[in-house]
Amino acid sequence: MRWPRQLVSLLFVLSLLAGPPVVLLYLVGPPLRGWPTAVTAREWVRDPLTEHTLTAALTIAAWMVWLLLAYTVTIRVVARLSATVSWLRRVPLPTPLQATASGIAGAAVFGVASNAIATPSPPATQPVAAGSLDDVGIPTPLESVLHDDGISVSGGWMSREMAEQVSAAAALVWLRRRRDYRPRQLGQPSREDPALVQLPATVAAVQAALADTPPPPPSKAGTTSAGASLLGVPTTGGTFPRVGVGLTGAGAVAAARGLLLTSLLAGQRRPRVSVVVTRPVLSRLLGPAADMLGRRLPGLAVVDKLGEASRFFPGRATERGLDGRDHAQRHLRETTDAGRGAPVLIVDEAAATDSAESVARLAIDAAAVAVLGTWSAGHTWQVDPLGHTNHLDAGGRPGPRICVLTRVTATDLLTILAHPDPSPPEPGVSGPFGDGALPVRSPRWQATGKGHQVRSGEDHRRLELRVLGEPMLLLDGRPLTIRRTAAIQVLVFLAAHPDGADTRQLTDAIWPGLPRRSLTGRLYTTLSELRATVRSAAGVSIIEHNDDRYRFDPACVTVDLWRFHHAIRDATTAVTPADAATWKTVIDAYPADFAARRSWPWLGPIREAARRHVIDAHAALASRAPDARQAIAWLQAGIRIDPYNADLHARVVDALIALGDHDAADHTREGYARRLAAAGILPHDTALTTTIPGQPVNLSR
Template structure:
């Protein structure tokens, strides 16, 4: 119960506020009893250290300490009141139509049965900032870093909710591309060193974690549709003028970075250019990474000056795309095609080429000037992204996406094109992204010799993490009340050697101050221990030297059994297909299926690759072409996005003479990838067109 503690705290504060004045007034009297006379002043100068002067000094000091305490309490109360008022303002009120419909529904319910009680509707789901988690371990906004204007606060900026959703979709697309590009190899140790299993940047993980519990996962990973350009559609309920704006203030450069990322995200599904920026501005916005990223960012055109911009937007420019649309067509655009490109320039270019810029702003593109723009509106942007018009009434404008340089680089590395160079045979292909390559993996799949489950196993607890995560006691599910507690179980199952407090907090609540999460972690672990102790009478978690681990003598874990099967397959002296089949049989589903925890992706993909390796090995070793095809088809069911498995299956079908099935498989694969926004590899497409070529052997 929290209210007794809160009541005692309130009484203590009231005592501190009321006690000192009462004591001082009763013992000493008022602190000031009139101004001193000239004679008293001369007497004090001649003899300053008297009993009366010392008493007066101590009294004044006591009153000053009390005033400081009263000021602190007042500021805290006003802060909480302001947060409460802000929360009340964000509460959605019913529209007149909704109120009328609710009244009719209520009357109907009361008319049917006088005993029926209408349950209140659940509160609307709001995007969650990367803030303090709630009691269930889910993220909720803290008092200071709260949600505002339907967005998400991260370290280094603020993103509107639709931009955050596109960041999450782009991150899912990165992993789909890695799945597509992976080439099976002979089964190896459980601890893989594939360079393309590097985790995504911390900012991306923070955005994914903030959205994980506020939005349902998409039916297909990476299928989130690209939203409209920030300058092409109203933002947070207010439209940014198409004629162009100037950006000034402390948040001007951060807002320009937000425009860059927002428009590149919005245009990533379209071939047209979505952002045109001058080279000096790009260098100011991105710093040292500008040179490495500008050539790999889809939809970005870098120019030297506005003369090149005018040529770019001309009718005959090959890279113009839809940038030179006529204004009427641009205004009637409703999302059917890509929005017009956004032009970002500095103040010097805008001043020296005012006529050219005005022409581009009216006829070709939305324009953002990094500085004042006398020919158009100028907005002052604060570090939080809130804007104010500098001309006219000075009213507030929409809140803009603001990003720091590091945060922008993190997000752009997710948007950037992957290296198109084919990987070396037998490898998964190195990650050519320098921003990602410098980050070390955040997990290690080192496996200790945990006892495998046998027919005489007396352990009553069983943890299943392959598929839907479930803790079983004698075959019956144990209810885990906190989402964070379930996540901890899966994390420790994936890290048999344990994890310390820092690793757990960084994985479960990425992007949040660690100092504010230690107590939350201890509370979650305490609740998990109490649940298991009361249900099974067991101690599932071990804690020593600030490391937590699952007790292998108390629980069996299906992921550990899977890793044992992988080790058996690679340590067998003779090539035995049974060991590879054991790997496949030990894999009922993806690690923590349908969960969107950011730390899962590298471990989930590494686990899946072991199964793909086993299917490819069985197909290569099978003397029967049809049996080899069956193993390849089973592998495709495990990962329907892998290009190498589809290439082998298409080749096997052509070898068997079933050209129609080969074409059908190729088209299905192309449609599946197109639905996610990526294209199939040339190898798969070329192999599928060999229906008129001589038969080739199955690999």
């Protein structure tokens, strides 16, 4: 409580101000009793050091000290009062409507007797994505979280449906990395693996916001729910007109970025172009990243001139002419019913004005046309930085809310859709379909946890942390109850980082995208409760805190992931074929995936690195198997660890063909193809990005 200390401080100041004058006046009296006369002045000059003059001098000095103290206190009080007045001036007063509503609410509360009032819990705060605000007027994180009809990030706004598509695309990135990994041979040097790089922080923020935001209630028939996807464009309460729309206002460019990402996400499963954009517009939207993403984004066609865009559209508009309105309306219904397979066209105002006839012709076959600027041939929307639109050609009537993204946020999200840089295949290795198109082998990551000893079984109260499989903290074989999910994350994160982690690393991993300054207290609370739980149950503290780094005390807890890393180190240092048994130890030390059934954004690289070690162990044992049947058994065991790995399937198919079992080889090949198709990926994606002129168009997969 602060008020007792404040009261004591006030009494002390008052005693300093009132005490010295009272004492001086009571003991000495006033410093001067009237003005000195000429006689008094001559006596003082003749004998200055008398008892009376010394007393007067000391009294005057005491009064001066008191005046200095009083002046200081007065200045502090005036400054505090001034700050209080300034704060009161900034406090917003309620409007008459708010005052009326408050009064009604107060009357309702105080007028109800003996009835329990249940207050709904406040909505979950939506994390914000990392990135700079490069667009004028883009809301700050504090402003963006006030909207509950979608997912708000520091880089803009998107519907919940679009956030789910981003999360699904991020999962596909890891599935493709698992598919493309090739087991490494023993003794090969380790190097950095770009396939194990964490996804952009913006993706993690979107995933966290999606997890913390409850799903919207189902919409009634005939209405459009928040974030409904119409013609591949997430909006709120409206449709994106097929005849085309011009985008103006502070959020126009951000809305075009949202349209670009939305259309590419919607077209991931279709082997065709989803977006056609002119090169100047793409540079305006993405800046320096436009050239790289323009080559690697599947479903994106970049054209230099608007006339080159007609080759990516069905072409029926040019055949029937512009005067066939009935045919155009029928084609509109056919295209919509067929699943909106036509691409989206994004151009700027200059191109739309100079080639108005071409744009109007393409708009008949396009899923949507967006013009950066006003467009007299279609509708024109004014877009604000939050994605709200107004129909300028309909008297300013409010329109649908559309996705808006800053340049940094859009680039981060588009990165998860882009194909990786092409790498030449290793010689002598072919895929399960004989095309040899698998990327170069991924390097081995060094095993972590080096130097952390495993406690012996002689400890009376044994604490064990299991993170391979469902995470749990065991005391004498029985799980301890950890109430906070964040505390479980702390345990798993520190298990994966035996050398420790600082406050920034923990907060960025557990609460991605949220302002770090607001998370320090939350982390301290989580750690304090976790320590109290463990201390009350086991009498020890398993987490050390030195120099702002948190780490496990290896003398107080054992971790199954550390034992797994020790087994890996023993296997990688074995140099004789007789030491192949150490690879079985690696397999036995891996009961399940790292933090199985958990979807925390930071898990991906660590989980995949551990899985790759086990795949390496199965491949090594298969290569040393005495016969083909045993080799196939080890390879199939590896496939059970990772059913999406193409190299393991290729080796099984080759081994079965070598044994003459072509039916089993075909069954393995077809089952693998079905598994990939069910997951939304194909055995070997071919780039759908098309840049013309000068390069061939290849839209096959």
